[in-house]
Amino acid sequence: MRRVRVSSHQSPVHKLGDSQMKLTPKFRLATTSALPSSMPASDLEQASWETPLIPGLPDDAALNCLLRLPVETHEACRLVCRRWHHLLADKARFFMQRKVMGFRSPLLFTLAFHRCTGKIQWKVLDLNYLTWHTIPAMPCRDRACPRGFGCVAIPSDGTLLVCGGLVSDMDCPLHLVLKYDVYKNRWTVMTRMLAARSFFAGGVIDGRVYVAGGYSTDQFELNSAEVLDPVKGVWQPVASMGMNMASSDSAVISGRLYVTEGCAWPFFxxxxxxxxxxxxxxxxxxxxxxxxxxxxxSVVIDKHLFVISEYERMKVKVYDPETDSWDSVKGPPMPERIMKPFSVSCLENKIVVVGRGLHVAIGHVKKQPGSHPDSRSSSYLIQWQDVDVPREFGDLTPSNSQILYA
Structure with missing residues (x-):
């Protein structure tokens, strides 16, 4: 029997890919000689690309699986092989493939600013996996007032527009128009608006972006309105509002743009x-x-206008156009973690609220069982879901939020 000598000295354990791992000369020689000497390097490279994405599956089925991987797993998964790395290392390529395959995952884009430094940044919440992500920094001017921007999402194109704005220390409105493409993961500068404006109304109707009112220089209220054709990239004037007005909120219902200047204490x-x-x-x-x-x-769900009232303890109510009145939505109160200021957006029959510190609450809206399906005055019920948020978001304050699909 052969004796084996065991040493009490233990070698350190390294993770695969650790830079401290070294190959001994004998191992190098063995691995080199194991390869066919007649195979040129170009054939080896081609062979690595011809290997299946997932052994035992056709490539179309394997691609269907890989395109469902959560973004936070890409860094680890792209180490599997060259083809996985090619697909997962570039977010633009990954999301473009998802677009071709017809995949749609809702993403909540929140424009936030640091309450101490004022730094503007975008945070993105994957509403399927409830994980947070970042996108490239928005190319805007320093000391811009985040609340002065007008943000509009165009879900059909997978684009987000940031228009206008205000330079805080100069009280000067901007013509700025920036576009973020979720499939390319990048910002581009578009044609400027006809009028510089801040705190204005905006909405998308039939793929065209409408903006109206807002503040001009020296806080002068505007009555002008204009429309952008995203395909041509050209702004054109439309009929004036008939009154000079800045907007606190707006909504699109049945192909019409509703603009309100909102209520302000002390309600004179x-x-x-x-x-x-x-x-x-x-x-x-x-x-x-x-x-x-x-x-x-406000948000619009099933052609009904829902409002989260800032002056009624964050109560949710719905507008009844037949009686020109508002009805309270039944259900528990909004989670206490949601504090003003906040932003609101909607996803199908859900109200997504982002409060200070980027705390997120999702309200699931349902018609009451006894409601008539064709009744305009149906009663509604809401149930709230609380979403965890990273601690480092504690100093962030939301300014606007929009939902896109990618």
Whole structure:
């Protein structure tokens, strides 16, 4: 029997790929001689590309699987082989492949700023996996006021537009128009707006972006409005609003743009509101009950306007156009972690609220079981879901949030 000598000295354990791992000369010689000497280097490289993405599966089925990998796993998965690295190392290539395959995952884009430094940054929440991600920095001017921007999402194109804005120390509005392409993961500068404006209304109707009102130089309220054709990249004027007005919120319902200046304490006057119909290029006054009850930020679900009221303990209410009145939405109160200021967006039948510190609450809206399916005054119920947030977001304050699919 052969005796084996065991040493008490233990070699350090290294992870695969550790830079401290060294190959002995004998191992180098063995690995080199194991390769066919007649195979040129170009054939070896080609062979590595011809290996299947997943052994035992056709490449189309394997690609269907890999395109479902969460983004946070890409860094580890791209080490598997060259073909995985080619697909996963470039986010633009990955999301473009998802677009070709028809995959759609909702992403919540939140424009936030640091409450101490004022630094502007975008944070992205994957609403399927509830994981946070970052995108390239937005190329905007220093000392820009984040609340002055107008942000509009175009889900059909996978693009996000950031328009206008305000330079904080100069009180000067901007013509700025920036576009983020979720499939290419990059920002581009687009044609400027016809009028520099901040704190204005905006919305997308039939793929065209409409902006209206807002503040001009010296806080002068504008009555002008304009429309952008994203394909041609050209802004054109539309009918004026008929009154000079800045906007606190806006919504698109049944192909019409609703604009409100909102309520402000101590409520000396009734808030104003206008409604634009692009088919006839005309503005009309918003119904009295609608504009007086529009006391917060809104979303549109199933052609119904829902508002989270800032002056009624964050109560959710829904507008009834038949009676020109508002009804309370039943259900538990919003999670206490959601503090003002906040931003609101919607995903199908869900209301997504982002509060200070980027705390997120998702409200699942349902019609009451006894409601008639065709009734415009159906009652609604909401149930809230709390989403965990990284501690390092504690000093961030949301300014706007939009949802895109990628």
């Amino acid at each position: 006057s009734s808030p104003r509101g206008q409604v634009y119909d692009p088919k006839i290029d005309r503005w009309e006054v918003m119904p009295v009950g609608m504009r007086e009850g529009w006391t917060g930020l």
